[in-house]
Amino acid sequence: MTVKILYFASLKEALGCTEESFVLPSGVSTVGELRSFLAERGEKWKALGEGRNVRAARNQRMAAPADPVLPGDEIAFFPPVTGG
């Protein structure tokens, strides 16, 4: 029941975390629920909280909050992109 979570750019710096292996707790079955759960882990994790401009990807595709999270998934959280 483990997922890999990646963080990028300013979010990675705010959290002090690049990558983690995370055991899905019961009740966490969507990208939005995962984000909310992570945002409750402590002060710096509020960077993932509601109202913060955070985007998500599931298995390297842009994801919506309602998208499912399944064991083995690679989930990423990052700020809006600024390439080009």
Added chain:
Amino acid sequence: MTVSVQAEDFDVAAEIAALSAGRNEVGAVATFLGLVRDVSGGSNVAAMTLEHYPGMTEKSLEEIVEQASARWSLYGVRVIHRFGRLEPGDRIVFVGVAGAHRGEAFAACEFIMDYLKTRAPFWKLEETPEGARWVDARDSDDSAAARWEQGGR
């Protein structure tokens, strides 16, 4: 090879030439070249570092090219985006599109850049006299991409 995400610089003339090499049906090649500027938001920029999401970045660019190819009749597309530390004047991104006529070539080139700006996972960290700062996404980039969804051509 259609999409490259790389640290190395690229040869613009060679990329343009390759889009029509041996293909006499190509009547138009439209290109976009993005460069690092020395000012941003009123501050001097000494350099910037582009971070990306290896794997997803390539996939998202390939998907954007597929969407453009489905929308217009194109003979060839080339997208190169660099990552790592770049200085003012350095090339960041190249988009080249070959078609029969200028209409689809210009449109597809602009479409690819507009989508790249809002969907490809790259992030810019600028070095300024006030310190390093992450570039904020612009609403104008979202609206530029959104107009293609309203049937814009």
